[in-house]
Amino acid sequence: MHERLRSDGPLSVEAYMEACNAYYYATRDPLGAGGDFTTAPEISQMFGELVGAALADVWRRAGSPANVRYVELGPGRGTLASDALRVMRSIGLTPPVHLVEASPTLREAQAALLGAVTHHEAIGDLPGDAPLLVVANEFLDALPIRQHVAGVERHVEWIGSGLAFDRDGEVLETSPARDEAVAALAEGLVAIGGAALVIDYGHERSAAGDTLQAVREHRFAPVLDNPGEHDLTSHVDFQRAAEVAREAGAFVAGPAEQGAWLERLGIQARARALANAAPHRAGEIEAARARLCRPDQMGSLFKVLAIHSPEWPSPAGL
Template identity: 55%
Template sequence: MTDDRPSPNPSRKREGDLSDNPLSAAPRQRAENAAEPLLAERLARAITLAGPIPLSQFMAAANTHYYGTRDPLGSRGDFTTAPEISQMFGELIGLWLADMWDRAGRPPARYVELGPGRGTLAADALRAMAKAGFEPPVDLVENSPTLRAAQAERVPQAEFHLDMIGLPEDAPLLVVANEFFDALPIRQLIATGDGWRERLIACQDTLFLPIAGDRSFDMIIPKPLLHAEPGSILETSPASVAILRGLAARLLAQGGVAVIIDYGYEGPAIGDTLQAVRGHQYANPFEDPGEADLTAHVDFATLKEAAEAEGLIVHGPVTQGAFLEAIGIGSRTDALANASPGRAEQLALDRARLTDPEQMGELFKVLALTAPGWPAPAGFA
């Protein structure tokens, strides 16, 4: 995937053959307290004492440590996201939000971003929104001290929150979640000769490995997948659904819109999409927990169903390439190139990275959620 994470492992299945935070590479490091054991040692001790743990628990612990102890972005980090590739990405999101605000009657709305990275998307979006005559208050949901510091430099007016619970309740919300849901913990269920079981993480010393648990999960498997071949994996993300429901409650009570941009598929589908990225290369997800970015492809069908069940109006998903082209990346590329002819070639390359099907354009999807009574968003015709 060309957000500078490596493209999906071809041995993994993508959609149908399933073919690119509240948890928001660097050298291995200990916590600030040098006497504190590494996360791997703490997990190994816990598993040794209490037995194997669900993959979701392992992933949550690893990503909490990972995002809390470093800036993972850029050439010195582990991956690069769309806002870091080009200012056009954040600018177009900002103009898209400003258009929604304008057609909704210009209410006193707030800009909210979940897992804002370095704050690059927010800075670019807010600059574009200001040029459109809209300068909203800013709320960033982030629990990494390292990333909060970077965000505060780029968006000094922002108020920070550890989760959505602390968000103000007095105005509609314009919510952005770019590459947020992919880092949330997933549960993996694996087909065996005796039915479906949950994938657990066991360990020997500090060697972690997945195993099948004893408890049957046949009752929650979709009927078309119930008799899948042994070894088949089905992924779910209860954490993602819980956050989606919390977001829906906010939008229904306060009004507004949310845009979710991430790599993923429309399920249910069989496939193991868990991956680790370290130094812009694939890594073993079970090696050195907390020292690599653990992600999984987002099941947009599940998010869509959860949002509709809560009463939101759902638009999409559509591919990122189609969405960006529909809301004007071509015109923005031309305008920037005319203003800086020396950048024309690089701008064209950046546009291609964001929109071409072989790069980020196809694998990344865009889903918009609106409160009843809000206008239909652009880009989803």
């Protein structure tokens, strides 16, 4: 990246973020204690189980179509899919699995855990001949954003001995890549039926502000340090995501705060059942439930947005 900036000149924030994340995700498994961050499915099986229950429920209320497919966008190691599909199988739903994943490292992990899966490079590559049950957990936050200050697009440039932004001030963020992904998802659901759960951290209403952040070894890091070696993300604008989905003809429910949504789906009862089955793990299970649900942890910052075709009902809890 340093060499590119020296030779090509300043890069937009969008181009910088895209290049950094392309290298980052292609060269490592970033998840877990030995990685840079931990997602909700890695915290507890309860998360994936409740996602699976919500999708199975909406499938039943849609008339239980026999040819439905399970789709996950950015599925990490496949942990969420494994937990969700286990719940689906318990009610007789065994959909083929389609994963949108570009990382060779993570594709290998997903196939090892889940078995027969079909991988795709992009949402537009998904099959268009059967309804979809879609999950996108912490997928949109990693898509590149544009930043503008006083109407001028912000860039990263080489100054002196390091990288710096070319301008400062109140930042307005947009994300054409995010809009494109939501539009493609919504258009697909409208055309063939189905429902999607989009779960991510961000704000319910559009607002100005610089939300670009870098994480390494479970700590925040300067976003311009060691490009390609940090996970770069930004907060999702859920109001904008809902607008894009509606413009594509889809129906939208939410967003709801993750904690409240999980509580409505019954995470308390599931935690009790797990603790009763393994009393020696009761403290660990309760700590995981609290981390997923408490407002001062993941419960309020993370939101859940449902996007579904007009013919399908809204997923539960929203």
